[in-house]
Amino acid sequence: MGPLTNIFVFAWIFMFTLWNNIHLTVANEFIANYSSSLLTSVPKNILVDTRVLDLSHNRISELSIFDFMSLSDLQVLNLSHNVITELDFNVFMFNQDLEYLDLSHNNILKVYCQTVARLRYLDLSFNEFVALPICQEFGTMFHLEYLGLSATMIQRSDFRYITHLQLHTVFLTLQDFSRYDPQSLTALNTRSLHIVFAANQNFSFFLLFDGMSTSENLKISNIRYTLSYKDFPSPSLEFLKKIKTTALTFDNVDLQWGIIFQIFLLIWYSPVEYWTVKNLTFRGSVGKLTEYEYLFLLSFQEQPVHWGGSMKALTVEHARNKVYYFDQAILYRQFSEMNIENLTIYDAYMPHMLCPNRTSSFQYLNFSHNALTDELFQNCVTLTDLKSLILQRNKFKSLSKVSFMTSHMKSLKYLDMSSNLLQHDGAEEHCQWADSLADLDLSFNQLTESVFECLPVNIKILDLQNNQIASVPKGIAELKSLRELNLASNRLTDLPGCSAFPALAALNIEANSILTPSADFLQSCQRVGELQAGRNPFKCSCELRAFIRLEKQSGGKLSGWPEAYVCQYPEDLRGTQLKDFHLSELSCNTTLLLVAALLLTLVLVAVVAFLCVYFDALWYVRMIWQWTQTKRRAWHSYPKEQENILQFHAFISYSERDSLWVKNELIPNLEKGEGCVQLCQHERNFVPGKSIVENIINCIEKSYKSIFVLSPNFVQSEWCHYELYFAHHKLFSENSNSLILILLEPIPPYVIPARYHKLKALMAKRTYLEWPKERSKHALFWANLRAAISINLPMSFEANEE
Numbered sequence: 001m002g003p004l005t006n007i008f009v010f011a012w013i014f015m016f017t018l019w020n021n022i023h024l025t026v027a028n029e030f031i032a033n034y035s036s037s038l039l040t041s042v043p044k045n046i047l048v049d050t051r052v053l054d055l056s057h058n059r060i061s062e063l064s065i066f067d068f069m070s071l072s073d074l075q076v077l078n079l080s081h082n083v084i085t086e087l088d089f090n091v092f093m094f095n096q097d098l099e100y101l102d103l104s105h106n107n108i109l110k111v112y113c114q115t116v117a118r119l120r121y122l123d124l125s126f127n128e129f130v131a132l133p134i135c136q137e138f139g140t141m142f143h144l145e146y147l148g149l150s151a152t153m154i155q156r157s158d159f160r161y162i163t164h165l166q167l168h169t170v171f172l173t174l175q176d177f178s179r180y181d182p183q184s185l186t187a188l189n190t191r192s193l194h195i196v197f198a199a200n201q202n203f204s205f206f207l208l209f210d211g212m213s214t215s216e217n218l219k220i221s222n223i224r225y226t227l228s229y230k231d232f233p234s235p236s237l238e239f240l241k242k243i244k245t246t247a248l249t250f251d252n253v254d255l256q257w258g259i260i261f262q263i264f265l266l267i268w269y270s271p272v273e274y275w276t277v278k279n280l281t282f283r284g285s286v287g288k289l290t291e292y293e294y295l296f297l298l299s300f301q302e303q304p305v306h307w308g309g310s311m312k313a314l315t316v317e318h319a320r321n322k323v324y325y326f327d328q329a330i331l332y333r334q335f336s337e338m339n340i341e342n343l344t345i346y347d348a349y350m351p352h353m354l355c356p357n358r359t360s361s362f363q364y365l366n367f368s369h370n371a372l373t374d375e376l377f378q379n380c381v382t383l384t385d386l387k388s389l390i391l392q393r394n395k396f397k398s399l400s401k402v403s404f405m406t407s408h409m410k411s412l413k414y415l416d417m418s419s420n421l422l423q424h425d426g427a428e429e430h431c432q433w434a435d436s437l438a439d440l441d442l443s444f445n446q447l448t449e450s451v452f453e454c455l456p457v458n459i460k461i462l463d464l465q466n467n468q469i470a471s472v473p474k475g476i477a478e479l480k481s482l483r484e485l486n487l488a489s490n491r492l493t494d495l496p497g498c499s500a501f502p503a504l505a506a507l508n509i510e511a512n513s514i515l516t517p518s519a520d521f522l523q524s525c526q527r528v529g530e531l532q533a534g535r536n537p538f539k540c541s542c543e544l545r546a547f548i549r550l551e552k553q554s555g556g557k558l559s560g561w562p563e564a565y566v567c568q569y570p571e572d573l574r575g576t577q578l579k580d581f582h583l584s585e586l587s588c589n590t591t592l593l594l595v596a597a598l599l600l601t602l603v604l605v606a607v608v609a610f611l612c613v614y615f616d617a618l619w620y621v622r623m624i625w626q627w628t629q630t631k632r633r634a635w636h637s638y639p640k641e642q643e644n645i646l647q648f649h650a651f652i653s654y655s656e657r658d659s660l661w662v663k664n665e666l667i668p669n670l671e672k673g674e675g676c677v678q679l680c681q682h683e684r685n686f687v688p689g690k691s692i693v694e695n696i697i698n699c700i701e702k703s704y705k706s707i708f709v710l711s712p713n714f715v716q717s718e719w720c721h722y723e724l725y726f727a728h729h730k731l732f733s734e735n736s737n738s739l740i741l742i743l744l745e746p747i748p749p750y751v752i753p754a755r756y757h758k759l760k761a762l763m764a765k766r767t768y769l770e771w772p773k774e775r776s777k778h779a780l781f782w783a784n785l786r787a788a789i790s791i792n793l794p795m796s797f798e799a800n801e802e
Contacts, residue, residue: 034058035078042067052076056102059083063091076100080123083107087124089114089137103127104148113137123148125173125196132158139164147171153179159187168192170215177201185210186242192217199252202226205233208263212245212270219249225259234262240270246310247274254281268309276315283322313342313364320349329354336360345370355380366390368416374401381408388414392441396420399447399454400429407432418463419444426450433457442467443486452476452500465489465508472496487512488532495521498528508532510560515569516543531557534564540573540581542588548578648680649789650740651703655713655720658744661771662709666742669782670789677789679707705738705789710768711745740788741768 031052034043039058046053048070060082068074074095084106092098093114100121108127113135122141124133125148132151138144139161147162148171167190175198185193185207193215197203199222211218248267253260260282267275335343336354344366345353351371356362359382367376372394377383378401386409396402399422406412412434422445424431431454439461442451447467453476455462460481465488472487477500484506487496492512497520498504507528514536531550538544551558558565562579573581586592650670654662662681670677680703686695700706714720769788772781 046071049073051097054078055082057081061085063088065091065093068092069094071095072097074098078102079106081105085128086110086112088112089116092116099143108133111135115140117141118143120144121146123171125150125171126175131155134158134161136161138162141165145169149173150175152176154181154184155179156181156184156187158184163187163189165189169194172196174198174207177204180204180207182206183210183213185214188214190215192219194219195221197222197224199224209235209239212248212272213239213242214244216244217247217249218245219251221251223250223253223255225255228256235266243270243272245270245272248272249276250278250280252279253277255283257282257284268311271310273310273312274315275311275313276317277319278317280316280319281322282320309339311338311340313344314338314340315342315344315346315366316348317344317346319345319347338362342366352376356382358382359384360386362386363411364388367394369393371395374398374405377405379408380405383408383412384410387411390414390416392416392418392420394420396422398422398429399424399442399451400431403431403433403454403456406434406437409434410436412437414439416441417445418442421445422447424448424450424454426453429454431455438481449473455479457481460484462486472500474499476500478502494518495525495533497521498525501525502527504528506530509536510564511535513537515539516541517547518543529557530559532559534558534560537568538565538578539569540567540576540578542583544578544581545583545588548581551579646702646704647678648685648699648703649677650705650707651680651699652707652709653714653720654709655711655717657713658709658711661744666707666709670786677786703738705740707740707742707789710741710743710747712747714744715747739766740785741766742785743768743770745771 030049032046032050033054035054036057039055039060041060042055042063050071051073053071053074053076056078058081060079061084063079063084065088068077068091072094075097077092077095077098077100080102081104084103085108087103087108087110089112092101095116097118098116099118101116101119102121102123104123105126108124109129111124111129111133115137117140119141120143122144123146127133127150129149129151131153132149134149138147142165144162144165145168147167147169150173151158152175154174167188169192170188170190171194173196177197193211195207195211195218197220201222202225203220203223208220211220255263260280332352332354335345336356337358339361341361342364343362344364346366347369349371350367351373353367353372353376355377362383363385365383365386365388368390369392372391374396376391376396389406389409389412396417397420402415402417402422406415413436415437418441422442424447433456435456435458437456438459440456440459441463443463443465445467447464447469449469449471451464451467451469452473455477457477457479458481459479461484462479462482463486465486467490469487469490469492471492471494474497479501481503482501483503485501485504486508488508488510490509490512492509492514494514495509495517496507504525505528507525507530510532514533516539517533533547551561562577565578567573567576567578567581586596652662652666667679667681670679680699682695682699685699686692687698690698708714708720769781769785772778
């Protein structure tokens, strides 16, 4: 559509330039904002350097020359929405830099004029003026570009002082309007004119005619006419030649349909190129048409609008019908046969539109927010020049029918079908799109992954956001031209591959259900330059590292990074941005982890093996096994009550090389004489048929004490070590003091093998008896030994021994 210039464009550009920060507080040295402060007068403490002053929406009723005397740098002053009743421009005589002055929405009745030389924007609209407040001094404001006025009557002479001014915009508010002299407005020299009537008052057709003869851009608000359209004044052909308006806007229109059609015909044959009608209400008589209405409607039907006229674009927004009686097909036919490029009918509850009877000049059609269905433009072959078709927020259901609708639109490049009820059954429906279609919007529908079986082959931009797509199927037809794909707010659980989209450059998959994007995307979608993947419920785990690495390597490939990329799982990481999530290479690389675990295991095995060898662990294991087996056999062989009965005072453990000393010295001195001691000796007390280990264990357990004759020969004997081990086990298991160590000969520490650590510990911690070499000390030795063995055996065993 061509550039329809709004009546307030200049005002807003000017405000943006000079008043960009109007809402800053008084703390700013150049801007003072006292808006909505319940003021009844201008404050006295305004900084002298203030350039922008906002006093709007207060209760200020009068202005004084002293109010602004000190503000010599003031450029922008907003006094709108107050209760000022009189205006004397002399109050601004010291504000020579003032360029913007807004006094709208007050109660001003009188104006006392004074030139404000640099004023560019002056708004006196929505006040209580009877006549237009245009003074002779206004004619000297050569910089004036925007002028807002209000009055209840307009006369031809009202504009005589400003006819020479080149204005950009004139804004007229005509509250309680009572009089207008025809051709008064034509004295104005302005590019844009905006006229606002009272909402409850009939507008003037002459103001419409004169407004179209005055400015290029015309906007009229509150167009209401309650009289019969029979009174509609038909303009002369001379009037049509004087029309200057090329861009026309009607806002808040409430008319009988007959008047609307007459205005339409007037504008159609005028030089107007861009016509916008907003908030349109059709009215008509209830019941059947009168004869006059019928004849008018018949003439309208017989006078199609496909020929003549300068109009390029027609826009109708927010149209409503209020009980009228006529065939709507007439209206649809007039719209469809228009010889214009752009047609917009927005929010009009329109259920249908006819296909043009002849090749149409439409290049842009916008029928958004209506009630159109799948039957629209089916088999229509006359829209060959159409380039853009917008049908969002209607009631389309079949994607296949939509495709066939476009099949004859040879020039169609853009189609918007968003916010409908579209579905597609891939198994039963076929599609045939226009070959020229390059941009397709199917967002906010009910489409599933089957939609990829019904897409234009030459599509370049595809919007599928807010549908029900769970995946991008593999093996679909290749879309070689697709550059942009929007799959946001669907049900995707992984990034789609790009095997079917070789030219894809931009992908949007925001707000889906993607936990851990796969690494396949990084390989198949290397040409994607922009990826939007934020607002997904990311699971921060090892699988996510490749995706995070993508951002580091691409340098800005992920749009919205890092704010939109946040961990959702696991619970302890929820809310953590992906850029702050880190895992070590070892914890995520399975191969490296296995190698590390294997090396650690090997080291552990080596350490254990070394310790086992060093401490002779196998020997101890073997001893534990032997002891366990012996205990098990003893448990089954003897009654339980006999197990713990002592039979001997002591068991003697010695090396065979020390047997002479044992037999000649130890045994004779302990077993004979007073207080004889019962000794267990392997040569006489071991039971034939039992294993040596079993005999050793039995003797140790049936003896109160265990005597170990230590010498260098003892530590060299394997069986002596067994006996020491079992005796030491009894020491701890029964918590008894049953060991007696006799050092027959000194034992150098280096002679004791490493595995004899128990012997070393016993010799270091326990007191032992040393065999004296002097004969005189032997008696004391035997006395001490007997004392150490001293115990009374059970009587039954003593009797048996005797």
